[in-house]
Amino acid sequence: xxxxxxxxxxxxxxxxxxxxxxxxxxxxxxxxxxxxxxxxxxxxxxxxxxxxxxxxxxxxxxxxxxxxxxxxxxxxxxxxxxxxxxxxxxxxxxxxxxxxxxxxxxxxxxxxxxxxxxxxxxxxxxxxxxxxxxxxxxxxxxxxxxxxxxxxxxxxxxxxxxxxxxxxxxxxxxxxxxxxxxxxxxxxxxxxxxxxxxxxxxxxxxxxxxxxxxxxxxxxxxxxxxxxxxx
Numbered sequence: 001x002x003x004x005x006x007x008x009x010x011x012x013x014x015x016x017x018x019x020x021x022x023x024x025x026x027x028x029x030x031x032x033x034x035x036x037x038x039x040x041x042x043x044x045x046x047x048x049x050x051x052x053x054x055x056x057x058x059x060x061x062x063x064x065x066x067x068x069x070x071x072x073x074x075x076x077x078x079x080x081x082x083x084x085x086x087x088x089x090x091x092x093x094x095x096x097x098x099x100x101x102x103x104x105x106x107x108x109x110x111x112x113x114x115x116x117x118x119x120x121x122x123x124x125x126x127x128x129x130x131x132x133x134x135x136x137x138x139x140x141x142x143x144x145x146x147x148x149x150x151x152x153x154x155x156x157x158x159x160x161x162x163x164x165x166x167x168x169x170x171x172x173x174x175x176x177x178x179x180x181x182x183x184x185x186x187x188x189x190x191x192x193x194x195x196x197x198x199x200x201x202x203x204x205x206x207x208x209x210x211x212x213x214x215x216x217x218x219x220x221x222x223x224x225x226x227x228x229x230x231x
Contacts, residue, residue, distance in 0.1 A: 015204050015205070015206055016045075016046075016047070016206070017047050017206050017207075017208055018042065018043055018044045018045070018047060018205050018206060018207045018208070019041075019042065019043040019047050019207065019208055019210075020040075020042050020192060020207035020208065020209040020230065021040065021041050021042070021209075021210050021211070022038060022039070022040045022209070022210075022211040022212075022228070022230070022231075023038070023039045023040075023211070023213075023214075024036065024037070024038045024039075024211065024212070024213045024214065024228040025037045025038075025214045025215075025216075026213070026214070026215045026216070026226065026228070027215075027216045027218070028215070028216065028217040028218060028219055029218060029219075030218075030219060031062070031219050032061055032062045032063070033059070033060070033061055033062075034059070034060045034061075034062075035057070035058075035059055035060075036057055036058055036059075036060060036070075036072075036228075037056075037057035038054065038055075038056050038057065038074075038228070038231065039053075039054070039055055040053065040054035040055075040056075040231075041053050041054075042207070044205060047208075049082075050079075051078065051079040051080070052076075052077065052078050052079065053076070053077050054074055054075070054076050055074060055075050056072060056073065056074025056075070056076075056090070057072065057073070057074070058070055058071050058072030058073060058092075059071055066097065066098040066099070066100075067095075067096075067097055067098075068095070068096045069093070069094070069095055070093070070094045070095075070096065071091075071092070071093055072091070072092050072093075072094070073089075073090070073091050073092075074089075074090045074091075075087070075088070075089055075090075076088040076089075076090060083120075083121075084120045085119070085120060086117060086118070086119055086120065087117070087118045087120060088115055088116065088117050088118075089115075089116040090113055090114070090115045090116070091113070091114050092111050092112060092113040092114070093111070093112050094109060094110060094111035094112070095109070095110050096108065096109045096110075103139055103140055103144055103145070104137060104138075104139050105137065105138045105139070105145075105146075106135065106136070107134070107135070107136045107137075107229075108133075108134075108135055109132075109133070109134045109135075109136070110131075110132070110133050111131070111132040111133075111134075112129070112130075112131055113129060113130045113131070113132070114127070114129050115127060115128050115129065115130060128162065128164065129162065129163065130160055130161065130162045130169060131160070131161045131162065132158060132159070132160050132161070133158065133159055133161075134156055134157070134158035134159075134229070135156060135157055135158075136154065136155070136156035136229050137154065137155050137156065138152055138153070138154040138227055139152060139153050139154075140152045141153065146180050146186075146225045146227060147180065147225065148180060148181070148182050148183060149180070149181070149182075150179070150180040151177070151178075151179050152177065152178055152179070152180070152227065153175075153176070153177045153178075154174075154175075154176055154177070154178065154188065154190070154227060154229065155174055155175045155176070156172070156173075156174050156229055156230070157171070157172070157173055157174075158171065159171050165199065166197045166198065166199060168197055169196070169197060170194065170195065170196045170197065171194070171195055172192055172193070172194045172230070173192065173193045174190055174191070174192040174193075174209070174229070174230050175190055175191060176188055176189055176190015176191065176209060177189065177190060178211075178227060180225055180227075183217060184214060184215055184216070185212070185213070185214055185215075186212075186213045186225065186227060187210075187211065187212055187213070188209070188210070188211040188213065188227060188228075189208075189209060189210050189211070190208075190209050190230075191206070191207070191208060191209065192205075192207040192209050192230055193205070193206060193207075194207065207230075209230055211228065211230075213227060213228050
């Protein structure tokens with residue numbers, strides 16, 4: 001509750017609040033293989049009007065303990081004045097290294113993206129690539145790890161880079177909290193600040209974030225849940 005009071009007072013004299021909502025589905029096929037699907041909506045300019053969506057998913061493989069490679073594909077849409085203005089097809093490869101320091105769990109994620117754009121109003125096709133690095137952390141509160149009936153706090157810092165000026169494209173900072181109800185469901189909520197860099201000037205976004213995360217685990221492994229972060 002204090003987080004939302006802080007956010008409201010912080011942005012009241014500067015930028016407006018935006019909303020960021022996510023639903024994820026993780027299927028752990030074997031101890032090494034997993035599948036992931038994510039649905040996402042955002043209201044960037046007006047908290048009550050959705051003007052962006054994402055549908056994406058992929059396959060991950062844990063080739064060594066705490067080391068995962070992942071291949072993904074997604075479709076993205078941006079709206080202006082209630083009409084689609086840009087569509088995007090994105091494919092990516094990523095690598096994640098997980099470290100555990102006591103109860104603290106750290107993830108280092110590196111991603112390379114190839115993006116294909118279509119401007120619906122002009123018919124223009126363009127493409128670009130982008131590189132991302134994210135350091136995220138999660139700390140369980142009432143258990144030694146995230147398991148059934150566990151409260152947790154999480155945070156991350158992410159940077160986005162590209163070959164076209166400006167090379168520093170975006171940064172994100174997130175802080176939040178959540179609860180793992182059982183082996184199948186968790187919720188996460190928090191605040192994210194996003195700054196987008198462009199030649200014409202910078203855009204700042206203050207997102208209130210909410211996520212529902214569903215997990216299906218077909219293995220007999222000891223449960224230690226991965227909480228999907230803002231993406």
